[in-house]
Amino acid sequence: MSTVKVIISFSRLRDDDLDTQSQVIISKLTGNVNFPNPIPTLAEITASRNAYVDALIVSKTGGRQETLKKNHARKELEQQLGLLALYIQANCKNDDLIALGSGFEIQKSKAPIGILAKPSNFKVENGPLAASLYASVDKIEGAKSYLFEITKAPVTEDSIWQVESSTAKTFLFEDLVAGTQYAIKVAGVGSNPKKVFSDVLYRFAQ
Numbered sequence: 762m763s764t765v766k767v768i769i770s771f772s773r774l775r776d777d778d779l780d781t782q783s784q785v786i787i788s789k790l791t792g793n794v795n796f797p798n799p800i801p802t803l804a805e806i807t808a809s810r811n812a813y814v815d816a817l818i819v820s821k822t823g824g825r826q827e828t829l830k831k832n833h834a835r836k837e838l839e840q841q842l843g844l845l846a847l848y849i850q851a852n853c854k855n856d857d858l859i860a861l862g863s864g865f866e867i868q869k870s871k872a873p874i875g876i877l878a879k880p881s882n883f884k885v886e887n888g889p890l891a892a893s894l895y896a897s898v899d900k901i902e903g904a905k906s907y908l909f910e911i912t913k914a915p916v917t918e919d920s921i922w923q924v925e926s927s928t929a930k931t932f933l934f935e936d937l938v939a940g941t942q943y944a945i946k947v948a949g950v951g952s953n954p955k956k957v958f959s960d961v962l963y964r965f966a967q
Contacts, residue, residue, distance in 0.1 A: 765857050766868040769846040771839045783810040789864030800848045809838045877949040880959035885945050892939040892966045897931040904949030914942040937966035
């Protein structure tokens with residue numbers, strides 16, 4: 762089970778949106794039985810929010826000094842909300858519904874990546890060096906690395922595949938036997954141990 766993480770930073774919000782978010786949090790926490798003793802208190806949050814709103818209104822028609830006062834009031838409100846978010850984090854019982862019921866937002870959990878897709882646009886070309894082959898494939902979503910495998914043609918049950926791992930989606934096979942046909946395939950490597958290989962491509966090394 763993943764851990765519920767309450768978002769404690771508000772710097773991403775525009776000035777008016779910070780006010781709106783503050784109002785939502787105050788409303789949601791008023792009488793909320795899951796968070797009976799918020800720290801800071803709702804009275805303290807409300808006072809910070811009111812001071813911020815007053816400064817925000819004045820700054821819209823004022824000068825540089827009024828803007829600085831607004832920025833200071835915003836910083837104070839963000840700090841108070843950050844502390845409150847930590848309280849919510851510690852008392853939400855790792856329940857996303859309880860956490861969201863506070864009016865705070867939570868980080869989206871990353872969906873687990875299953876078996877990676879079959880490689881697409883796999884190509885094998887003659888490399889820049891003598892007796893070399895250059896293999897490339899389109900990026901595979903979720904792949905941490907790639908396995909490029911090569912063996913001499915024809916492919917049989919007794920073929921021994923040379924396995925090369927690469928963090929890049931390309932690989933250069935060097936020191937091959939010129940005039941020999943090779944079979945090459947590729948698969949993405951992710952968190953799931955099962956691998957789906959591309960179709961086998963054949964190419965003569967020159």
